[in-house]
Amino acid sequence: MRIGAISKAAGIPVETIRYYEKIGLLPDPDREHSGYRSYRQAHLDRLLFIKRCRNLDMAQDEIRELIRLADQPEADCSDVDALLARHLDHVRERLRELKSLEQTLVRLQSACTKGRTVSECGILGGLATELGALEDNQPANENHVPGTHGQGHPKPDSHS
Structure with a gap:
């Protein structure tokens, strides 16, 4: 085809x-x-x-590794299990990060009341201070783009 x-x-x-x-x-x-x-x-x-x-939000390197493992049908599946366990850890960490993000957004949203001007907006003022606090709490090497992973996940080759 x-x-x-x-x-x-x-x-x-x-x-x-x-x-x-x-x-x-x-x-x-x-x-x-x-x-x-x-x-x-x-x-x-x-x-x-x-x-x-x-x-399932797997990264290219994870998919590449699963394909490599699938090409060895007689091999022990412990490597597949280990890869999935690492991915599950990553998903759980992202869920914790998203929960923290939700709490921050709720706090920002509660900082604004109706009838105020943009210059008095608690959301915009909060973003100026919250953003700095958020950046201070994030590791420099962390990547939060969906489908990608931070450090700690093996990369069988240089393609990402």
């Missing part, structure tokens, strides 16, 4: 499929004589696997 068909079947944009090929998560498809990519069922299966992993 061509890229448009596999994109539709997987529910993944064409650009994302090309990106997965570029970073090595998806093997290169065969090329037809016309030069078009020709995808097989194995490509669709891999894309659906990647999509499920991304829906």
Whole structure:
């Protein structure tokens, strides 16, 4: 099948499929004589696997490691279990961070009452002071972009 068909079947944009090929998560498809990519069922299966992993907020390196482990069906599954345990720890940490973020936003929102001007706004004033306090409590290497992980997670290669 061509890229448009596999994109539709997987529910993944064409650009994302090309990106997965570029970073090595998806093997290169065969090329037809016309030069078009020709995808097989194995490509669709891999894309659906990647999509499920991304829906679980797994990083590319985690997905790459799971694919590597899946290619060794007779191996002990303890490495898979360990990877999932690390990911679960990461998710729990993010939940704690989000709860803290929620509490900060509630405090900021309660700082404003109706009938005030922007110059008197407790939210804007609170952001000026809260933002500094938030930054002081965050490690410099922490990354809070969904789907990414801070330090402490093994990276089998240099691609992220």
